[in-house]
Amino acid sequence: FPADLVAGMLAGKRGVVVLERTDQPLAVDAPMLREIRAAMAKAVENGRALGGPVPHAGIPALRGDQVPDFFSGCFGLGSRDLQPGDLVAAVDNMLPGGAHRRQFYLGVEFVREGTRIPKLQIWQEKLLESYPHLKELSLARAEAPNLLPEGSTAVRIHSVGGWGAITMGKNLAMTAFELFGLQIKANPKYGSEKKGQPTTFYAVLAHDPILLNCELKHVDVVLSPDPNVFRHSDPLDGLADGGVFVIQSELAPEALWRSLPSRVRSAIRDRHIQLFVLDAFAIAREEASDVEMRYRMQGAAFLGAFFRTSSLITSEQSTEKKVFEGVRKQFQKKFGHRGETVVEDNLRVIRRGFDQVLAVKPIVVEEHDELGTVPRIPSLLDVPGAEDGIGNPGRFWEQVCTVCGLGQDGIADPFAAISAMPAATGAVRDMSGVRLEVPRFIAEKCTGCGQCWTQCPDSAIPGLVNSVEDLLSTAIAVSTNGMTFDRLKPVTKHWARETQRLLTKDPSLAVPAAFAAGYTAVADKMGWDAVRRAETDREFAVVRERLAAFPLARTKPFFDAVEAREKGGGGLLSIAVNPETCKGCNLCVAVCPDGALETIRQDETALLELRRNWALWEHLPDTADRFVNVSDVDEGIGVLSSLLLKKDSYRSMVGGDGACMGCGEKTAVHLIVSSIHASMQPRVAKHVAKLDGLIEGLDAQARELLASGADLDAAVKAKGSVAVPVDAAKQERLKRITDTLDDLRDLRWRYVEGPGGNGRASMGMANSTGCSSVWASTWPYNPYPFPWVNHLFQDSPSIAIGLFEAQMRKMADNVSAVRRAELLQQGAYDAATHEPLLRALTWQQFTDDEFALCPPIVSMGGDGAMLDIGFQNLSRLLASVKPIKVVVLDTQVYSNTGGQACTSGYTGQVADMAAYGK
Ligand code: SF4
Ligand code: SF4
Known part of the structure; x- marks a missing residue:
């Protein structure tokens, strides 16, 4: 340790803060500060030698009053960034009027002041009762100065892994370097991007060297190929007033403006943000010779949009022509070895991105208050018998998941400190915001082969077999709608038996039609008066509507084969999609041999239907043993697929993890x-x-x-x-x-x-x-x-x-x-x-x-x-x-x-x- 140099440098200073990326809570000081204090102590011992031989040769001699006050800061906990605002706070702390805290943490909060997350508010209040000084452990980040070089352009890209964001970001930076001779720094927020998962990329273009080396808090341009970005992040965070924001959408400018959340519209208006829209998917779809490339090439359209919407061409006194020549050179160098078609496809896409990006002008829209909803703990984490403590899933949900679910950094917590999570926390993750497509079930084509639920990597499409009676009783139980179903409940058994009889008699009868005919047959026989019939019909209509969209099929292995063995024993197969865990990989559609699944775009209607169906699925009883362990392949579907019909076995992996969509490893691991x-x-x-x-x-x-x-x-x-x-x-x-x-x-x-x-x-x-x-x-x-x-x-x-x-x-x-x-x-x-x-x-x-x-x-x-x-x-x-x-x-x-x-x-x-x- 250079004790001589350190003692000499610090002699006579009034305050010194030592920042260390390590935490030793039980030690007297963090490791480097211990060394520095030891060096200063030796210097003071030398100072006491009063002209005689010094005990520590080579180290300066100092008086006690020449030793500065020391302050110790710990940063980087949980891999959090050290920001310029943290350094400002560390210095402010030492200055007159500062808090003068001798030991503190940077970049991490122990208490989030002013949070509007109810769970966190309650949790923090509890913590503060026992540890009133908790929030003083960290220094609040000061207003962050923008340390990027004067005149630089900082870009942030919000995309989805596999959509070419990293390639786009690198091409953008390399074009700026080669064409304009700019200094560049470009990197993804995390190392490798996972296909289908949200990903962020940063690029800075400047004339002077870029010394800043942290996540950017000030950006001039935000490009969002991810159309769902507002569902999981705040893309306007840190965007300069008057900055540029380009988002993917198939909507026309006015429709896009109306579709934005009200808080986003206000922010765009108040901060004079220049909003643009680009349907890069449509461009890539039309231009990609290879259909597999349509997602990746979407990023290229945004490259064109960047050159059109940012002020780079003007500020560099260049021209559109020169830029496109530079881009061509770039792409030829990068993709030339893959053939001229790839280069030309990309160039057409970039050109169209440049030409077709449209400005969105704010218009007056009737604003409604947006009601926030309190997130509910998923049933898999809601374990009433779980002991308190670090393994308690409910505590993890309240302390960590409710914060992370909003895209915010968590506060300091014991889970992160010991690198531990309770089991199955993936159940809290909602993938509906990061997928574009979902599978749709076509009941009449399903043969119950089991391929979809066996091969889905995300445990998102369970097969479940239930008796008709269980289906009807559950549908009645979950269809509240202000009704008590007092009329319908007593006849449910008869209704189920009649439906089963009709299904057995007529193999071509569709399940919803069988429910309706079964009910009518029972109701006709009951001899009710007109009032009672009308009341029961009303209740029936509600239940019929609840079951209408539920994906149910009558299949040979679970209905016909079981009926042949045991009259009245046949069950209906449901193929419901878990709206939270499905990543929209379409693997189930690809492996379905009978065309019983198709891919549809996920719009609000499709999502609502998935959620309603899943709520019913959660309440349905488990597959009965008589449908499982089907070992005769002629008669059934094989042991492995049938084992997965049990809810617990299927949920032996709960999904919600960070794997690429369609990850083959996960299918194998799930089966094991x-x-x-x-x-x-x-x-x-x-x-x-x-x-x-x-x-x-x-x-x-x-x-x-x-x-x-x-x-x-x-x-x-x-x-x-x-x-x-x-x-x-x-x-x-x-x-x-x-x-x-x-x-x-x-x-x-x-x-x-x-x-x-x-x-x-x-x-x-x-x-x-x-x-x-x-x-x-x-x-x-x-x-x-x-x-x-x-x-x-x-x-x-x-x-x-x-x-x-x-x-x-x-x-x-x-x-x-x-x-x-x-x-x-x-x-x-x-x-x-x-x-x-x-x-x-x-x-x-x-x-x-x-x-x-x-x-x-x-x-x-x-x-x-x-x-x-x-x-x-x-x-x-x-x-x-x-x-x-x-x-x-x-x-x-x-x-x-x-x-x-x-x-x-x-x-x-x-x-x-x-x-x-x-
Ligand atoms: S689309 Fe993919 S994740 Fe969704 S249910 Fe099908 S296989 Fe599973
Ligand atoms: S793969 Fe197709 S046919 Fe087989 S169970 Fe699934 S939806 Fe039905």
Whole structure:
């Protein structure tokens, strides 16, 4: 440590703030400040030498009053940016009139003042009651000065991964560099963009060097190829007064203006923002020779719009002609090797973007107050039995999700501090704002083959089979509409039976028509008077409307085949789409062999219908066992697809994560984890029943034992109570039984409820770093309803070994408790003989049934993590012969880092970064 230089530099200064990207809350100071103080202390010791030999040679001699006051700032927590406004606040803090806080955090809030999020308000009030000084831990960011060079142009792009935003941003910057000789800095907000996920890109063009190196808070131009941007972000944030905002839309300017939220219209008017609209999708669709390129080329149209709407051409005293020559040169250099067609397609798209971008003039529109809605916790996170504390999903929802859901940075919280999230938090994420298309079901074409729900990567299109009666009762239960359905409820059974009969009789009858005919047949038979008939008809109309759009099909495997086996047993298959998790990848449409799914644009009507159908789906009972485990493929759909008909198995991954849309890895992982879940659930149910039997038996045995010495005559005469003799042997035996009962009750509680409220998880997973760890843990969303951990790139097999051994230690305690209980119940227990064996029990001595109850530990990673850098860990696991399941997600390239060749790729295989094969 350069103690001599530091002491010399700081001598005589009045205040010094040391900013460190580290936090050691229990240390006396952060690490660098400790060093600096030590250097200054040595300098003071030298100063006390009073002309004699100094104790610390080379370090200046200082008086005590030459040592400055020190202030310590911690920044970068949770990867938050350090902004110029934070530096200003850190200096202001030291100045006369400043707060003079000696230790503080920058860039993170502990309390968000003035928040309008009700959940957060309540949470903060609770926190402040216990920790009144909480908000003083951080320094509020000062008004941020714009540190970009004078005359620079700062651009922000809001797009969706896979739509060519990064290419557009780079081309924009490179054209400015090559054509105008400008300094450029261009980068995406995060590293790799995930297909189908919102993405942000920044570019600065300037004549002078660009020294600022943080997220831009001042921009001059915002380009938004993402038409849904207002649903999840604030694209006007930081846009200069009078700045340019171009948004994708198929609407004409006036219609676009009317479609904007009222607060956005006000902001645009008040800040004199220049609003433009461009239908870049239409341009790309018409111009792309390759249909696959239509999304990517949309970005090129925005490049044209940028040159038209920004003042760059004028400020650089250039011309439209020169700019297009420069752009052509750029594209030829970049895409020339892909052929002239690609270059020409792009140039036409850019030209049309330039020509067809339209100015939107604010007009007077009747403004309505926009009512905010209080977000509701998703049912998967609403677990009433969950213990308080860091694993509580409700607390995570209130403290983190309600804030992140609005696109805001979260406040400081213990979850981020320990890098932990409760299970299945992906359930809070709503993808409706980032997709453009959704699948639509065509009931009459569906054969119930199961391909859609098996292959959807996002668990977004579950198949569910219900009896007609369950469907009608549920539709009645969710159709409130101010009615109590007192007339309709008593005839629901008859209505269902009649509908079932009609469906069986006429295979060509559509399900909605069968509901209507079934009702009419029952109503006609009832002999109601006209008033009652009219009242019941009114109730029926409401339920019919509720079911009209619900995606229901009568299919061979679930209706006809089951009816043939069991009259009246046939069920109707529903294919509802989860409006929150569907990413609009269209994979289900592509794999449906019968054309029973088609892609439609997601407009407000389509979204509302999805939401209504999903609300009904959430209330429907689970698929009954008689529809599951269909193993005869001629008769049914195969074991795997039918296992997924159970709601819990299907939701063994909940979606809402950060994976690309259509991610093939996720389909594979979903099938693996749902199979594990489906095999574990019946075993657990059987085991809980066994525990109940043991508890009941031992409890009776203990009571019998206790009463065994009672004097029956005395008991008959006794008033209120009777003494029961308990000798030492009996007491010991009673204690043994009650201790065992306690163990069994605790074990039962862990299986059915446990600290998380949902019972014991079906499995656990250790994940090596790679695509699968990135998409599964993009804060604050994870898709797994079981314990999951990620550690460095190559480590998952080693972590899995540790988890396995720890878990098996606990399982050995559980198995011992059950074996002990069985011995006690049989009267065969002998402490001297059995206890040493029970206490030393290891998993290697488990029976097959006992082992089958142990939730499997899975070690998962990509081909790079498992076969290349991590192979030594995997080989260690293989050599250990521990029964740990290993999943290698072999994509034959390093997908997360751009597509380098890897060991599992074929010789000669071309990858993005191995253009001539490996
Ligand atoms: S469009 Fe994609 S995400 Fe949506 S239901 Fe179909 S397969 Fe699943
Ligand atoms: S893939 Fe098509 S036919 Fe098969 S169950 Fe799904 S919607 Fe029906």
